[in-house]
Amino acid sequence: MQRINAVCTVNDNGVNFRGGPGTEYPVLGQVNRGQKLNLRGRQGNWVMGDLWGGRTGVWIHTAYLNC
Secondary structure (H helix, E strand, O other): EEEEEEEEEEOOEEEEEEOOOOOOOOOEEEEEEOOOEEEEEEOEEEEEEOOOOOOOEEEEEHHHHEE
8 A cells, every 4th residue: 555645625425435445345434525534545546544523544436535
């Protein structure tokens, strides 16, 4: 996993965040447009980070983030 430090913003509503970098990993919850994420790493088309005011170490597909 490539380590990165940045802030990303979710660009859609009802976006799933997962326990790992792929759709085979369980959905841990959902976030909406405007949610911020401290980006900690990237694997393929998935990024891992910490939601502002929420869970840490979650994965979201890059299609749903502006970084």
